Amino acid sequence: MGLIKGNFSFMQFSVEGQLPQAFTAFISNRIKGNSYREAHNATEEKRMGWVSLTDILDTDFKEANYALGDYLIFSLRIDRKQISPKLMKIRLMEEQRRFLTEHGQTRIGKAMNEGIKDRVKLELMSKIDPVPSFYDVLWAVGQNKVYFSSLSDKVADDFVELFKKTFSLNLVRILPQQHPAALKNKTQGNVAAEDMSSIGREFLTWLWFKSEERNGRIALSKNEEVELHLL
DSSP: OOSSSSOOOOEEEEEESOOOSSHHHHHHHHHHHTBOOOOSOTTOOEEEEEEOSSOTTOOSOTTOTTEETTEEEEEEEEEEOOOOHHHHHHHHHHHHHHHHHHHTOSOOOHHHHHHHHHHHHHHHHHHSOOEEEEEEEEEEGGGTEEEESOOOHHHHHHHHHHHHHHHSOEEEEEOGGGSHHHHHHHHHTOOOHHHHHHHHHHHHHHHHHHHHHTTTEEESSSSOEEEOOOO
C-alpha cells in the first residue's frame, strides 16, 4: 500500500521540536547522511535508511526529489535477515551432536551451548540474503504532521528511531481516538452508528493484521503477551 498509487494505510504522528532556520539545507544534509547504504557485515540482522519514493535505487537524492511544495516525501527501506526456526533447530542439533562425539561427553554445559548456538546463528546469517521492505513517508511540514505507511508497531519503532536520529526531532503517535473529529464526537456524545461500525471494522482489521504479524502473538507489555487465532 503506497503513497503514489493504491490505498494508503498509515500511522499519523505529530512532530515535536524546533525546525532550524536553514531548513532546506538542513534536510538535504540530514536525509542524505542517513540514506540507505549496503551492508558490509554479512551477519548484520537489520539495516535501514532513507531512499527516494519515486526511485528506490536512488539513495543519493541527487535531484532533491523528496521536496514537493510544503511537503517532504521519501521512503524508509528496512532490510532484515530472518533465519527459519526449524533450520536453526536442525543446525543446532547437528553441532551439538558433533561436539559431544568429538569430546566424548554426554552433556553440554550452558555456557558452551550458548557459544555453539551463537556460532550456528552467525554461520546461517552469513549465508542468507536480507529481505527488503519499503515504507512511504509524507511529512506535512507546515502542519507538523507525518504520515507513515505501516500499521506495524515494530516497524513504527524503527521509523521513529531513525527519524529522531536523522532530524533531531521527536515523533508522537496520534491514535485514531485522539483525532480531532473523534474527540469532537466524544465531547458532543453524538457518535453515529455508521461511525461505530467503521471503528469496529478498523479494530477487526487490526486484529487480523496482528494475527498475521507475529504468528498470532500480541505483546501486552515488555514481559507479557497473548496469542490470537482467528477461526
